[in-house]
Amino acid sequence: MEELRWKQRFENYQKALSYLELALDKEDVDEVTRAGIIQFFEMTLELAWKTMKDLLNEEGFEVKSPRETIKQSLQYGMIEEGHLWLDALQKRNLMAHTYDQASAVEAEDLIRNEYYPLMLALQSYLENK
Known part of the structure; x- marks a missing residue:
């Protein structure tokens, strides 16, 4: 059941990340596009930590908060650059x-320059899991 949960969450994460990518790829960034980038980032980050949490739970780790999840994911080797x-x-x-x-x-x-690359790296890690 847990494995299915993280994989379902990961599918949603991939969709959200693709929307963020579409917004970031726009040539002319106006206020509406910028607002979309920020919204997609917020949604993608939420799905990122929840996907990590679900996978950690499946692996036997008990994490609850986003901070705790990020710290444990760093120790587990799922992510780099925890800071x-x-x-x-x-x-x-x-x-x-x-x-x-x-x-x-x-x-x-x-x-665009700091967080999106982290999210792509997480996607790559999870695709190989």
Whole structure:
């Protein structure tokens, strides 16, 4: 049952990541596209940690919170750069309350250059699991 759960969650993660990729691939990034990038990032990050949690649970680890899940996933070898994952988690909470243009541009830059590559690496790891 647990194995099925993480695999189902992983399918949703892949879909969300593909939407994020589509938004990031847009040539002209206006305010609406930028808002979409931020929304897709938030959704993808949520699915990322929950997929990691489900897989860790299947492997016998008991994790509950996103921070705990990221730390255990780093120790397990599922992810690298745990500090960036934790930063993404913290920034996601701030992004949910970002309404000014400068903060949105900064968020887009972080997503594009720091967090999206982490999410691709996780996808690659999980595809080989």
